[in-house]
Amino acid sequence: MTGPRSSVGCGVPALHGRRVYFSPRCNLDLAALTDCFSSASCIVTQTTSGLIIGLLLFLVAAGLTLIFGVLKVVNFTHGSFYMLGAYFAYTVNNLTSSYALAVLAAAIGVGLFALFFERFFISRVYGANVLMQLLVCYAFILILDDAVKIIWGPEFKSMGMPDIFQAPPFFVAGGIIPVFYLFLIIVTLFIAVGLWLIIAYTRFGTIVRAAAVNPSMVSALGINTGLIYAAVFAIGGMLAGLAGGLAVPVRSLTAGMGFSILIESFIVTVIGGMGSIAGALIGSILIGLVRAFGSIGFPLFVEGLMFALMAIILILKPSGLLGKEG
Amino acid sequence: MSRKKIYVDRRTVLKGAATGAAAILFAPNIVTAQSKKIRIGMLTILSGRVAQLGTSSRNAVMMEVEKINAAGGLVGREVEMVIRDSKGQPQEAARVARELVNSDGCEILYDAEASSGGFAVHEVAKDLGVLCIHTNSETSSLTADPKIRIPNAFRVCRQGIHDSIAGGAYAAEIAKAKNLRNWATCSPDYAYGRDSTQTFMEYLKHFYPEAELKTEAWPKLFQPDYTEVITKVIQARPQALYTCLWGGDLTSWIDQGNIYGMFSQNQVFAVNMADYTALTTVKNLPQGIHSGNRYIKTFPNTPQNAAWADEYRSRYGEYPTNWSWQNAVGIHFLAAAAKKANSVDGKKLEEVLRGLTIESPFGTDGTVTIRAEDQTIVNYAIGWGTTIPQEPYVPEVKAISWETIFELETEWKKRNNYL
Numbered sequence: 001m002t003g004p005r006s007s008v009g010c011g012v013p014a015l016h017g018r019r020v021y022f023s024p025r026c027n028l029d030l031a032a033l034t035d036c037f038s039s040a041s042c043i044v045t046q047t048t049s050g051l052i053i054g055l056l057l058f059l060v061a062a063g064l065t066l067i068f069g070v071l072k073v074v075n076f077t078h079g080s081f082y083m084l085g086a087y088f089a090y091t092v093n094n095l096t097s098s099y100a101l102a103v104l105a106a107a108i109g110v111g112l113f114a115l116f117f118e119r120f121f122i123s124r125v126y127g128a129n130v131l132m133q134l135l136v137c138y139a140f141i142l143i144l145d146d147a148v149k150i151i152w153g154p155e156f157k158s159m160g161m162p163d164i165f166q167a168p169p170f171f172v173a174g175g176i177i178p179v180f181y182l183f184l185i186i187v188t189l190f191i192a193v194g195l196w197l198i199i200a201y202t203r204f205g206t207i208v209r210a211a212a213v214n215p216s217m218v219s220a221l222g223i224n225t226g227l228i229y230a231a232v233f234a235i236g237g238m239l240a241g242l243a244g245g246l247a248v249p250v251r252s253l254t255a256g257m258g259f260s261i262l263i264e265s266f267i268v269t270v271i272g273g274m275g276s277i278a279g280a281l282i283g284s285i286l287i288g289l290v291r292a293f294g295s296i297g298f299p300l301f302v303e304g305l306m307f308a309l310m311a312i313i314l315i316l317k318p319s320g321l322l323g324k325e326g
Numbered sequence: 327m328s329r330k331k332i333y334v335d336r337r338t339v340l341k342g343a344a345t346g347a348a349a350i351l352f353a354p355n356i357v358t359a360q361s362k363k364i365r366i367g368m369l370t371i372l373s374g375r376v377a378q379l380g381t382s383s384r385n386a387v388m389m390e391v392e393k394i395n396a397a398g399g400l401v402g403r404e405v406e407m408v409i410r411d412s413k414g415q416p417q418e419a420a421r422v423a424r425e426l427v428n429s430d431g432c433e434i435l436y437d438a439e440a441s442s443g444g445f446a447v448h449e450v451a452k453d454l455g456v457l458c459i460h461t462n463s464e465t466s467s468l469t470a471d472p473k474i475r476i477p478n479a480f481r482v483c484r485q486g487i488h489d490s491i492a493g494g495a496y497a498a499e500i501a502k503a504k505n506l507r508n509w510a511t512c513s514p515d516y517a518y519g520r521d522s523t524q525t526f527m528e529y530l531k532h533f534y535p536e537a538e539l540k541t542e543a544w545p546k547l548f549q550p551d552y553t554e555v556i557t558k559v560i561q562a563r564p565q566a567l568y569t570c571l572w573g574g575d576l577t578s579w580i581d582q583g584n585i586y587g588m589f590s591q592n593q594v595f596a597v598n599m600a601d602y603t604a605l606t607t608v609k610n611l612p613q614g615i616h617s618g619n620r621y622i623k624t625f626p627n628t629p630q631n632a633a634w635a636d637e638y639r640s641r642y643g644e645y646p647t648n649w650s651w652q653n654a655v656g657i658h659f660l661a662a663a664a665k666k667a668n669s670v671d672g673k674k675l676e677e678v679l680r681g682l683t684i685e686s687p688f689g690t691d692g693t694v695t696i697r698a699e700d701q702t703i704v705n706y707a708i709g710w711g712t713t714i715p716q717e718p719y720v721p722e723v724k725a726i727s728w729e730t731i732f733e734l735e736t737e738w739k740k741r742n743n744y745l
Contacts, residue, residue: 149373156573178586296558
């Protein structure tokens with residue numbers, strides 16, 4: 001019995017100078033991308049895939065950008081809020097077997113934690129050097145990761161899909177749309193619209209926007225800006241917790257799980273413009289679509305594509321797509 | 327406040343002197359008693375996403391060491407494990423390994439790192455010349471490549487090439503029976519993922535030349551969202567799919583793949599599925615995933631293997647993992663070697679370990695051997711089967727013949743200029 005005559009891999013030169021099993025088009029597969037764009041099923045599947053990646057990212061990035069826009073604090077603990085939301089939802093789901101309650105608990109629980117965090121820690125570094133803010137946030141990333149290990153254990157957890165979503169996916173023009181992802185898209189869009197309505201049309205939204213531009217004037221008008229700041233921080237935390245709670249059926253839970261989403265959220269906020277919620281929505285969907293279609297055309301350069309997109313936007317418009325200059 | 331005077335008379339001085347002299351006289355005995363302990367420095371991953379496996383390694387070692395100490399230790403010397411966390415970082419693993427030998431006085435290095443850290447510890451062992459037992463590093467070249475292999479390091483865990491040959495042979499049989507020609511792969515984008523996937527496909531093709539790779543996806547290690555790679559694979563409409571994702575990555579991938587109906591559309595071969603860490607964590611485990619045995623208490627289906635798993639479970643409240651059996655068998659080898667050499671001297675143990683065969687619950691025929699030529703374990707239980715969502719999870723594991731593995735492994739070594 002003899003072994004195979006060649007040893008090959010994606011981008012790995014074959015022994016005996018030939019490739020046999022792995023596609024030589026590992027790094028760049030424009031033909032596959034072209035095929036995808038000419039197929040309705042591929043467009044539907046990948047677009048849905050991009051939307052779901054983007055919209056979950058939006059929930060986290062929206063909170064991050066909202067906090068920065070009003071408080072001028074770059075909240076590096078935001079990924080940890082997402083992690084806490086996932087763990088809260090996991091626990092409540094185990095106790096009640098209700099996914100709806102689990103998501104609600106994730107949002108409210110993290111919102112309350114964010115309120116506590118802002119009042120006792122972040123409020124003390126308003127206006128401080130960004131390094132001091134970074135130090136406080138980084139300390140809490142480590143503390144929260146360790147707290148998760150102590151409370152829930154170091155091993156990863158999986159919640160599983162709620163029964164209601166264990167249904168076959170929809171097929172639209174040959175493309176696949178999972179029921180759970182359709183639900184997530186609808187919920188996330190609903191929250192995005194709700195957030196926009198609150199910021200744009202309510203008295204609270206007007207005060208928040210005013211505090212973002214001129215907090216001294218808002219304060220001079222007799223409004224308690226400290227309270228506004230705390231509320232904004234809590235809402236930002238709620239959004240991250242909500243994202244964690246919504247995503248928990250399709251994520252494995254582990255201490256430190258917030259780190260990767262934090263990086264992507266920063267890319268989104270930079271692309272969309274720091275402080276702009278609408279910008280965060282556009283940035284998130286762009287990142288989602290880049291990931292979805294990039295994985296077909298540029299399988300080994302998907303992460304690079306995100307950063308390339310960010311670099312191009314920063315060169316063309318340094319303040320981001322919807323960010324304010326200066 | 328009155329101050330009490332302290333009188334130091336002649337008798338007190340004499341008593342003190344006598345006590346001091348006794349301390350000096352008996353000190354060597356105290357030192358001798360301490361030197362009866364043999365310190366073994368173990369480093370593994372006790373924090374981060376792989377912590378569960380590192381903890382299961384430590385658990386297995388402590389369970390076996392306690393038994394050895396209860397029986398009188400290694401040739402009369404009590405075993406003391408000095409266990410450190412490498413955090414899964416190669417540079418930290420190398421630093422800790424040096425510290426264990428140079429500062430903590432460990433006479434043996436027990437390397438329970440994944441491959442990334444394992445190579446770093448290997449370099450330290452090469453530099454210090456201390457006996458090193460690798461218990462978790464599966465990358466084949468560690469012991470197969472004579473340029474990397476060192477006389478004082480032994481591997482007591484699976485080897486990637488063995489798993490790939492076994493997996494290729496098993497998958498080819500299924501593929502022939504079901505005419506599965508179009509294949510896709512989805513594996514983590516790092517050394518282990520690439521090596522395992524590449525060799526699996528090589529041996530699949532060897533046993534079933536009609537197999538053709540349609541698409542491949544390389545998600546990042548610890549990537550949280552696999553949506554785009556799952557949809558990419560689905561778009562290619564393969565008949566069969568191979569993955570070597572593991573741990574939390576594998577469970578996320580399954581949860582996310584489930585909602586696309588991925589597991590009902592094609593045959594899935596997931597080499598790392600049949601380990602209790604993944605089997606017991608996934609809530610909606612699809613039926614019929616093909617997997618290599620990592621650690622299953624029913625394979626080999628012997629009372630010894632089941633008893634060992636039950637003992638571990640009763641002690642730690644969970645089933646052992648693939649890393650558990652590998653770490654247990656390492657201790658078994660050390661105990662047998664010390665007994666045979668009647669010594670715990672590293673050099674003497676090295677001589678005895680080469681070619682040593684011991685009885686083991688994890689062996690295909692009740693024994694395992696450290697092959698002399700490349701100082702790596704062979705004859706351990708290796709096979710593939712299909713999963714069901716409840717115990718025993720993999721009801722029937724099909725064993726692969728070690729003769730076939732040896733034959734193809736030799737060819738592989740020749741092709742890579744290892745022989």
